[in-house]
Amino acid sequence: MSESNNSEQRLSGVIPLRDIQQKFKQHIEELLSAEKAHLPKMPAPPKPRLPRKPKAIRELETQVEQLLEERALPHLRKLKETVKKKVTGAMLELQTRTDYYTNVAEWLEHKQKMLSEADETSIYRWDTKGKYKIYYLTRPNAGKQITDNNPYVNFVDIEEFDLATEIYPTFEHPPVWDYSEYAILFFTPVFKEAFGQADVFISQIQADNERMWEEGQGKRIPPVAAEKEPDLHKLKEEIREYAKTLDFPCMGVTKLDRRHTAAKVDDELAYDTLIVLGHEMPLSNVLKIPGPSFAAFTSYRDGGHNVHKVADFIRSKGYRCLARTSADGGIKYVPHAINAGMGNYSTQGICITPEVGTRPRFVCITLDAELPLDEPRDYNIEEFCARCRSCQKVCPADAIPKDEKRFRGTLKRQTNHTRCWEYMAIQYECGLCVRICPFSILGYEQCMRALPQYYMYNLHRNEIDAELLRSSWKLEESTNG
Numbered sequence: 001m002s003e004s005n006n007s008e009q010r011l012s013g014v015i016p017l018r019d020i021q022q023k024f025k026q027h028i029e030e031l032l033s034a035e036k037a038h039l040p041k042m043p044a045p046p047k048p049r050l051p052r053k054p055k056a057i058r059e060l061e062t063q064v065e066q067l068l069e070e071r072a073l074p075h076l077r078k079l080k081e082t083v084k085k086k087v088t089g090a091m092l093e094l095q096t097r098t099d100y101y102t103n104v105a106e107w108l109e110h111k112q113k114m115l116s117e118a119d120e121t122s123i124y125r126w127d128t129k130g131k132y133k134i135y136y137l138t139r140p141n142a143g144k145q146i147t148d149n150n151p152y153v154n155f156v157d158i159e160e161f162d163l164a165t166e167i168y169p170t171f172e173h174p175p176v177w178d179y180s181e182y183a184i185l186f187f188t189p190v191f192k193e194a195f196g197q198a199d200v201f202i203s204q205i206q207a208d209n210e211r212m213w214e215e216g217q218g219k220r221i222p223p224v225a226a227e228k229e230p231d232l233h234k235l236k237e238e239i240r241e242y243a244k245t246l247d248f249p250c251m252g253v254t255k256l257d258r259r260h261t262a263a264k265v266d267d268e269l270a271y272d273t274l275i276v277l278g279h280e281m282p283l284s285n286v287l288k289i290p291g292p293s294f295a296a297f298t299s300y301r302d303g304g305h306n307v308h309k310v311a312d313f314i315r316s317k318g319y320r321c322l323a324r325t326s327a328d329g330g331i332k333y334v335p336h337a338i339n340a341g342m343g344n345y346s347t348q349g350i351c352i353t354p355e356v357g358t359r360p361r362f363v364c365i366t367l368d369a370e371l372p373l374d375e376p377r378d379y380n381i382e383e384f385c386a387r388c389r390s391c392q393k394v395c396p397a398d399a400i401p402k403d404e405k406r407f408r409g410t411l412k413r414q415t416n417h418t419r420c421w422e423y424m425a426i427q428y429e430c431g432l433c434v435r436i437c438p439f440s441i442l443g444y445e446q447c448m449r450a451l452p453q454y455y456m457y458n459l460h461r462n463e464i465d466a467e468l469l470r471s472s473w474k475l476e477e478s479t480n481g
């Protein structure tokens with residue numbers, strides 16, 4: 001402060017407050033600087049130091065880490081993958097089950113509806129076009145009543161037509177007969193052996209089949225006489241007599257039961273009256289078995305050819321009709337033959353007729369004439385079969401079942417075709433079941449006369465004694481004589 005200012009202040013007698021504050025601040029700062037100058041320099045606080053682990057522990061830790069890496073971790077990763085897969089699988093399965101139960105629920109609902117719409121003449125048909133593989137109702141079925149009232153034919157029990165006995169709704173539909181496949185796989189070598197040229201034999205069968213398909217589908221319309229034979233009893237007998245001249249020794253008339261026909265031929269079976277004809281495999285040929293006889297094949301071929309001739313005969317009498325050969329598998333002939341009173345079921349699953357035993361091969365004709373129907377009959381054949389079972393015992397392919405089986409609500413006795421065909425393809429033929437059958441060789445009358453002894457013969461035996469089989473009736477014959 002200058003001397004003049006101080007003197008001014010003193011002179012005035014007042015020191016400004018601002019100056020006092022300034023001075024005081026300055027003084028404090030000076031004091032602090034002096035104090036700081038004497039403060040000791042403090043060292044930074046030491047960092048905490050952990051004690052070093054012993055070497056053994058460090059090595060152990062390294063080993064543990066290595067082991068984890070080598071063993072445990074891959075295992076755990078694998079486990080994780082497995083668990084992941086299982087969870088995904090379980091979810092998928094759950095989804096599938098849910099879909100399945102939804103399908104079944106819809107299927108049951110459909111079935112319920114179908115059953116409520118059914119009446120006494122309704123039948124069910126496997127639906128290959130629907131969303132699920134389910135049955136649908138067909139048109140009224142003329143032969144149903146005959147079958148249902150025929151104690152010699154077993155057929156589906158409506159009470160058993162349910163989930164437990166049906167194929168699941170998402171399964172494939174039953175296989176359809178594919179003649180060409182079997183011809184190539186099984187029969188071509190057989191035909192070649194039998195007839196030299198398999199192609200010729202197959203083309204003969206094929207020609208009659210093609211005629212059948214073309215007529216059934218309306219592509220070929222055979223001429224029908226303008227004048228109708230008015231007496232249907234007479235017509236029936238005339239057909240029978242004419243058929244006999246073409247190696248059809250047995251004939252029966254019934255109504256077509258569409259449960260025993262394939263869906264694919266529904267439209268080709270335009271008429272409901274059905275004539276079943278049995279084409280005879282000649283006994284002389286059957287007796288050549290187990291040597292090559294080819295009796296069945298020639299009979300299928302000739303029966304298929306001759307049935308068209310019988311159909312033409314019917315047309316000449318003024319009635320429309322359609323022939324079916326036995327080679328296309330569109331109709332099951334056995335139940336129809338039994339409905340037509342031609343014979344009874346056998347252990348082989350085929351119809352034994354009194355005329356020729358197991359030797360007929362069946363064909364049929366549907367026609368628009370109300371021919372008198374034949375009644376189903378009990379010929380005591382099943383009784384005989386139950387005590388015989390020779391065919392079942394002799395079958396080298398084990399294709400003939402000993403007992404009836406309940407299959408999808410039906411009691412069935414059916415030869416296992418696949419086993420039989422496979423065996424025949426390997427052996428070029430078989431036919432032992434026909435050759436051993438007493439009905440085929442000895443005839444119906446002799447079988448019936450031998451029935452009491454036959455029971456004794458077979459009661460405790462499991463092997464076939466052909467001599468005894470033949471001697472039983474001879475014995476009775478000589479006793480009676």
Ligand code: SF4
Nearest residue numbers: 347385388389391437
């Ligand atoms: S061989 Fe005997 S069991 Fe077999 S079909 Fe003939 S009679 Fe019946």
Ligand code: SF4
Nearest residue numbers: 395397420430431433
């Ligand atoms: S033909 Fe031969 S394989 Fe076929 S069912 Fe008869 S015995 Fe068995």
